[in-house]
Amino acid sequence: MIEKHLRAFPARFTATVLAVLLAFGSAPFDAQAKTRQGDRYLKQAQEAEARKRWDDAANLYQQAVNEDPKDARYLIGNQKARFQAAQEHLHAGRDFRTKGNLAEAIAEFQRALLIDPSQSIAIQELRRTQDLLNNPPGPDADLTPAERNDRDMQLRSASILGLPELDPAVKRIGPLKMNNQPVNILYN
Numbered sequence: 001m002i003e004k005h006l007r008a009f010p011a012r013f014t015a016t017v018l019a020v021l022l023a024f025g026s027a028p029f030d031a032q033a034k035t036r037q038g039d040r041y042l043k044q045a046q047e048a049e050a051r052k053r054w055d056d057a058a059n060l061y062q063q064a065v066n067e068d069p070k071d072a073r074y075l076i077g078n079q080k081a082r083f084q085a086a087q088e089h090l091h092a093g094r095d096f097r098t099k100g101n102l103a104e105a106i107a108e109f110q111r112a113l114l115i116d117p118s119q120s121i122a123i124q125e126l127r128r129t130q131d132l133l134n135n136p137p138g139p140d141a142d143l144t145p146a147e148r149n150d151r152d153m154q155l156r157s158a159s160i161l162g163l164p165e166l167d168p169a170v171k172r173i174g175p176l177k178m179n180n181q182p183v184n185i186l187y188n
Helices: 002-024 026-050 052-067 072-101 102-115 118-134 145-159 183-187
Strands: none
Touching: 002 026, 026 072, 072 102, 072 118, 102 118, 102 145
16 A cells, blocks of 8 residues: 555655646746846946946846845945946036036935935035026135134234223423432332
């Protein structure tokens, strides 16, 4: 009786394995194809990263994440590339603002926000630039807050009057000769 079950097991096992492979056979091949495509994107992204082309690297990492959203290599690379690309746009925006190209600076800050919305400095820089665009700067716009404070202190120091000159009650005391006089007379 045991021999009968042992002979039947391989046949049942083989039939079960074939049924599972036929039912789910295409899924492992699709997952593997996605991983291969994701690995291609990963390699291209790493090449773009080596050339400091952060926008391209961020796009390629995002495509790799779209292929396999659970792969940690793709996710970490995507975060790094997005951060670096946003920093690059922040730097470019500051350069444009320094040169007086406020519209281009605003565009760069907006790109930085689109790439990495967690960049709070991009929001601050965008608001500051929009304020500069709405309210044209005065003569001291190029000064930093520390330089502005130093200039204000110098202006305050210059506005302080010097010591007043006291007019003496007696303009000139003539020569006095007081020989052998007591102290109280000398004092008076």
